[in-house]
Structures are given as structure tokens and as C-alpha cells.
Amino acid sequence: LLALLNLWLFVRWLLRPGLVLLLATITLGCAAALTKVTTWAVFAAAVLAIGAWSIISARRHGRSTADALIGLVLILGIPLACGVWWASWSDGIKAAGDLTSELTSGSLAQWNFGTLEQRLSPAQWGRYALRSGLLILGPLGLISVGPAVFSFFRGRRRRPPLPVLAASLTALAAGPLVFTNLHFVHDYYALAIGIFIIVLLASTLFAQKTRPWLLAAIVISSLATTGFYIAAKQANYTDPLSDGLARTVAGLPDDRTIVVIGSYLDARIPYKAQKKALQTRIIDPSDPMFRDAITSMKGSKVGAILTRSAADFPAARMAAARLGLPSRFDLSPGVSVWTTTALGASLELEPLDLVGEVDRRMIGFSSDEQAGQFGLLMPSGPGAAPGIGLIRGGNLYLFDLKRGFRVVHRRWSPEGRGE
Known part of the structure; x- marks a missing residue:
């Protein structure tokens, strides 16, 4: 103008x-x-x-x-x-x-x-x-x-x-x-x-x-x-990973800042989460400038560290350790969120009777230490719920584009329904 x-x-x-x-x-x-x-x-x-x-x-x-x-x-x-x-x-x-x-x-x-x-x-x-x-x-x-x-x-x-x-x-x-x-x-x-x-x-x-x-x-x-x-x-443009990350940190206190580490700079994450954010490129965790910068952030109100790529995982893990964010929640391989407290409780909603009603295709993988075993459940067929299921720590989560992540079944396994 x-x-x-x-x-x-x-x-x-x-x-x-x-x-x-x-x-x-x-x-x-x-x-x-x-x-x-x-x-x-x-x-x-x-x-x-x-x-x-x-x-x-x-x-x-x-x-x-x-x-x-x-x-x-x-x-x-x-x-x-x-x-x-x-x-x-x-x-x-x-x-x-x-x-x-x-x-x-x-x-x-x-x-x-x-x-x-x-x-x-x-x-x-x-x-x-x-x-x-x-x-x-x-x-x-x-x-x-x-x-x-x-x-x-x-x-x-x-x-x-x-x-x-x-x-x-x-x-x-x-x-x-x-x-x-x-x-x-x-x-x-x-x-x-x-x-x-x-x-x-x-x-x-x-x-x-x-x-x-x-x-x-x-x-x-x-x-x-x-x-x-x-x-x-x-209206039709969605990014499941960005939306999932935004939903995951949206419940943090309003005065908390999120740090997104990696080359995938996405303004939708802080916008949808309604949080201030610092986004930085792929970083070598051994870079002394990066280490000094993270150390200088101690005591600041950093509520979460996010990463969208396995290549960025080491730097994000080091930053989380230095800033005292011990709890990690993994949305998919390399897509992780570190916070001060576990996120599972804040994600619970009423259970859905998903397992047993839809066709299943399991994709298993495991990441580094502390992560445990993962699996992805991709519903298909008539009556399938929209989204992607995530098995994490014995719990089954359903990713919904509108609602984010929510607990579907606790202590779920491929052999049984769980609770």
C-alpha cells in the first residue's frame, strides 16, 4: 500500500x-x-x-x-x-x-x-x-x-x-x-x-x-x-506433521517459547500453536557457537523443542538436555517434541473403538535409545476413521487433521485390542 x-x-x-x-x-x-x-x-x-x-x-x-x-x-x-x-x-x-x-x-x-x-x-x-x-x-x-x-x-x-x-x-x-x-x-x-x-x-x-x-x-x-x-x-492445504506438532505444543503456557530446529522452516507451527518461536536451520550439535547459544538460553521460558527430520535429531536432543526438557514425544521417525512434562495426559480424549473395525497395515520401526518401539497404523476400507494411528509406549494414538493427536487405546498391541 x-x-x-x-x-x-x-x-x-x-x-x-x-x-x-x-x-x-x-x-x-x-x-x-x-x-x-x-x-x-x-x-x-x-x-x-x-x-x-x-x-x-x-x-x-x-x-x-x-x-x-x-x-x-x-x-x-x-x-x-x-x-x-x-x-x-x-x-x-x-x-x-x-x-x-x-x-x-x-x-x-x-x-x-x-x-x-x-x-x-x-x-x-x-x-x-x-x-x-x-x-x-x-x-x-x-x-x-x-x-x-x-x-x-x-x-x-x-x-x-x-x-x-x-x-x-x-x-x-x-x-x-x-x-x-x-x-x-x-x-x-x-x-x-x-x-x-x-x-x-x-x-x-x-x-x-x-x-x-x-x-x-x-x-x-x-x-x-x-x-x-x-x-x-x-482451506484444503494441510501438512499432517506441522499440524501435529502445532497441536502437541498448543497446550503449553502462553508465555512459553518453542524452538524449532531444522531446515524445514514452517510458520504454520507457531501460528497454529499461538506461540512465539525461534526457528533455526540444520545444526551440527558439536558446533561451539550452537552450544554457546543454547547455553545462553538457560533460564529463559523455552517450553518445547521441535524437530521434523532425523538429521536434526542429535542437535535437538542436545539442546533439550541443556535446557532441561527431558520428556520426549515422537510423532513419527525424526519428528519429535521435547518438553518439561509428559504430553500423554494432556492428549487424552474419549476412547474410540478403532482397532478391530478397520483393516490394518503395520509399519514398525525403532529409533535410538529411550525411544522404544514405534508403529504406524494406517486405517483403510469402509468405515475407517480419518487419520493415521501411532503406537507409542504401548498406547495407540490417532492423528486427526482437525483434532490433532488423542489416545485411542492404552496398552495396545498388534495381537490384541488393549483396553
């Missing part, structure tokens, strides 16, 4: 230059750059395109361009300087922390900007274009691309204004070309350029003055399908 207002004020300043509008445009640009520089950069590209067109047009008509050129430099340069200063200041804070020293801008340069191979990969660009189009326009909204392209090449008289084309195309290209990896990995970065896709398509389509009913149908269907598509996608 800040970047959009910055662009709007810039256009108004071009039409009616004035000191107040200039200062307001610069202020909003600084606020946008400090809030999220990757979004500001996309809108800054549009500002540059419109400003360049305005200066070139003024020169063609013999008008002075000095004021416009100075204003453009200030409107782009000052927010850019603010963004660089902010990144440098935050890098200093990150560099001072043991767990954040590798998260500075320099260390993440390739992650942020990507590689030449990514920029030259037709397959990656194809996936990015399809994913972004579905996210912004919706499945049915993609049909507007064909008529827009046809309308654009139909004739110059029916094309949208050149500044609109220049700003939209420049902004659309700037985001993924500069921050290539961020746009390819995270779908939400496309939302920053979404408004330019909509403006480009709308201005091209509405330049055709014929068949207004067809244009209205495209717009209405696009709006409807986009909303339904995104809502359905979010």
Missing part, C-alpha cells in the same frame, strides 16, 4: 509539480523501502519508467527537464539510501548473534538474487508464470490473457497509453529479474507485481470499445474465480 501510494503521488507530482507533493512522495517512498524493500523496488521500477517517459516527452516538445530530472533522482535516491542504511544496520545486529550471523545480506545474496542459470531456465519461468497467473487472476481469469494479446497487436489506435505500458512491463520484469530466487521460491512475491498484471490486462482490454458485455464477463468471472480459487487452496 505504501509503495502504491508512493507511485500515485509521483504521478500527481509529475502532473502538478510542487514542494509538498515532492516531500510526500519521498516520505512514502522511504516508508515503503523500510517496510519491504523488495516490494518498493518493483514500484520504483514503475516510477523510473514513467519518469523517463515524461522527461523524454518533455524534451521532444522543447520543455525544460531539469526539475523533473532532479525530482526523479530525489524520489528514487533517498528511499534507496534509506533501504541500504536499514539493511546495513540490521546486518550489524544479525552479525552479533550466534544463531543469526549467517543471515546477513551478504550471506543471503544468492538466496535473494538467484543465479544466472535460474534466469536462463525456460522451465522455471514457465512454472513461475503459471503459478503467478493462477494466484493473481485465478484459473478462469487466465482467459483474459489471450484477448489482451490479440487486442494489443490488433492496431496501434486501440492500444493503451504508452506510460501505462512502460510502467507495467518494467515493473513486471523488475521483480523476478532482480530478485529471481525469491520470486521463484515464494509464490507471495508475485502479489507485489499483481497490480501491474491487472492494470496491463485491463488497459489493453478496455482500449477495445466493442463488445463491452464480453469485457464485463471476463472481469466478473476473474474476480469470482480468483477469490474461490485462493480460498479453496488455503
